[in-house]
Amino acid sequence: MSMRTLPLLFINLGGEMLYILDQRLQAQNVPTEKTSKVMNDIICTLFSKPFMEELFKPQDMYSKRTQRAVLIRLAHSSIMRLNQASMDKLYDLMTMAFKYQVLLCPRPRDLLLVTFNHMDAIRAFVSDTPAILNQVEETYQQLIKVYTPLSDGEFQLLRQTLLMCFQDLQIRVSAFLKDKVQTCSGRFVLPLGGPVPCGSEVPGLIRYWEACRGQEVCHLFPSGGAYCGALPEGSFHMSGDRVITLGTNISVYSAAVPPSKPILALQMSIAPNLLAKEELTLLSHLLGSLENQDPDKTRTFYRVNLFTVDMEEEYGNCELSFQVLNIQAAKDQQAEEELARIVGEFTEKGEPSSSPRSKGDDLLTLMDELQ
Amino acid sequence: MYHKEKSIQIKSSASALYNNLSVLRIAPRCLTYFTVVHANVVNMVSASWDGLNFSHRQLQSKEGNIAASSSLIMQASWCVLPSRELLVLTSQKGIQMYESDGSIMVYWHALDNPETPTAQAVFARGIAAVRENYICVGISSGSVLVFDIPSKGSNVMLSEVLEEHRDAVTDMASECSGSLEYMADLVTADDSGLLCVWKSGEDFQLLHKIPGFDVSCSSVKLWKGTVAAGYGTGQIRIYEAVTGIVHAEVNAHARWIYSLDIAPFSGLLLSGAEDSLVRVWHLTMNPDANSVEVEHLYSECITDTQICGAKFCDGDGYAFAVTGYDLSEIIRYTQA
Secondary structure (H helix, E strand, O other): OOOOHHHHHHHHHHHHHHHHHHHHHHHOOOOHHHHHHHHHHHHHHHOOHHHHHHHHOOOOOOOHHHHHHHHHHHHOOOOEEEOHHHHHHHHHHHHHHHHHHHHHOOOOOHHHHHHHHHHHHHHHHOOOOHHHHHHHHHHHHHHHHHHOOOOHHHHHHHHHHHHHHOOOOOOOOHHHHHOOOEOOOOOEOOOOEEEOOOOOOOOOEEEEEEOOOOEEEEEEOOOOOEEEOOOOOOOOOOOOOOOOOOOOOOHHHOOOOOOOOOOOOOOOOOOHHHOOHHHHHHHHHHHHHHHHHOOOOOOOOEEEOOOOHHHHHHOOOOOOOOOOOOOOOHHHHHHHHHHHHHHHHHHHHOOOOOOOOOOOHHHHHHHHHHO | OEEEOOOEEOOOOEOOOOOOOEEEEEHHHOEEEEEEEEOOEEEEEEEEOOOOOEEEEEEEOOEOOEOOOOOOEEEEEEEEOOOOEEEEEEEOOEEEEEEOOOOOEEEEEEOOOOOOOOOOOOOEEEEEEEOOOEEEEEEOOOOEEEEEOOOOOOOOEEEEEEOOOOOOEEEEEEEOOOOOOOOOOEEEEEOOOOEEEEEOOOOOEEEEEEOOOOOOEEEEEEEOOEEEEEEOOOEEEEEEOOOOOEEEEEEOOOOOEEEEEEEOOOOEEEEEEOOOEEEEEEEEEEOOOOEEEEEEEEEEEOOOOOEEEEEEOOOOOOEEEEEEEOOOEEEEEEEO
């Protein structure tokens, strides 16, 4: 299927992550300068040149496990540490929000406008930090260069690939249920009305030609919906009115919930033995950038429980399970060593059968050199 | 006009792919087979006409002789030839042909996959049985492969490669009226909306090219020398195949059309789209006026579901079946 999904996947999921974190951290009364630091660090990692270069290479979608691992790593590229329950919920919210946007996009091409909506918000977050802002601007240019020439059919293939990735995901999100955007069964509501996509006509008209009489006959039929004329086309440039609102920072996540004292959260680790060799490539970039940001590896982390007990109960099937682990900054070092060991194992034994090519050999070498 | 019947549950949900439902009616055994694609698996259900017996089978995509592959399947469709019926699966890696019950793989054709991945995705999509002994399959490059099928056995040969399309093939259809009086045997469609009309033979002959209007054509049917094409804008267009004359235009759906089907004995046309609506139309040929009249007969909303497959279950259009993204059932309707 499409070889161009990864940039859109990670920019949009990353964007949703930032919306949620921004609102939840504020609701938890986390000091502004800490919130800004968290946001800036995540944006800096997401838009770092090596990370983006890797994403923009034509390639198949990553497995769900790898996607999740990368996003968790992204969240933890800041000083923030989330407990397992918070991370799980963050991930569920992000994915369901993006699934909704992909599903309800009027035209497949509008997926790019959704991405620009996320980018516009990210640009606003880092408008005071020129170095990161520059990285964001470069990514805009890359998106425009790569995606604007694609045909509608290619965009639809991209969208179908993303939909396959989110297939059968029907987690009920209380904010979506409340707004009647999602039904109790977990399906998203598809309205039978509203503006038709740009380039489409309102359904209801049949026209046929009687060639020998040279006349056109028109009939109307009941469309069964309350459709109206198309909205104008949104801007596909560096800035401008995007018209589509999917992907903007709606206040879905800032449900008025009284903040509670943050529960002492415990550091979570990714289970390294689940990751295939070729999928570690991206992680190696992230590890590389982590390394650069914090050479002494003894920084302190800010632990946050994103969702209060009330909100947790609303999500129904989540379980508050806190495993007892030792909380030490040195844990990071241990996790990285474990990953390096697994990489070593894979390079000795050979590739798993599903990988058609050994991408990222150079990067794995780089990762080994970092250890 | 139609009422809902009991749905058929399938083992996994339908993926969002064009024309994601194929139906084969087996009158001698009072059975109907259905196939629905989910990622790298094809769900096959056989349903007895009395509605009492269902049996399920799952086929996985393969790479040659390797047992299972994770390569994604783009389409699964039965091809009905005079001598035999084959089930054809198209994926990212190649084309698999099975005996109609899915029991034995008869033939495997590998696609040329580049060493390093290019931005252009590689896959096969668009399947049609043509005349006595051909099965045609489309490729993402725009090529159409023509396979010569023996009346039995596995000695399938690639007879010809047709190179007219420049964009990925989306769908194709052969003349389904059963009559030999029409010149056009096959119509192929692509992502740019271009339609190519062919006459089959040892060398397939291009009869006409109907230009697209930069809108992808996702589903196409050919009946009595008339092309019915469904587009990404939600429009259906009816053309005369050999001349490309537009007979009719219907602003049919508010979203991308995913599936069209024609009931050849009655001239009923079925359309399913992402707007969650299935619509039934009637086509009336009017040769004196050189026109095709289109009449809307019926609409049904499959609530909160983007439809990806819609097919009549019989040649009269007495019943039809529908699949939708994320839906693990085949929804059926029968005339009241």
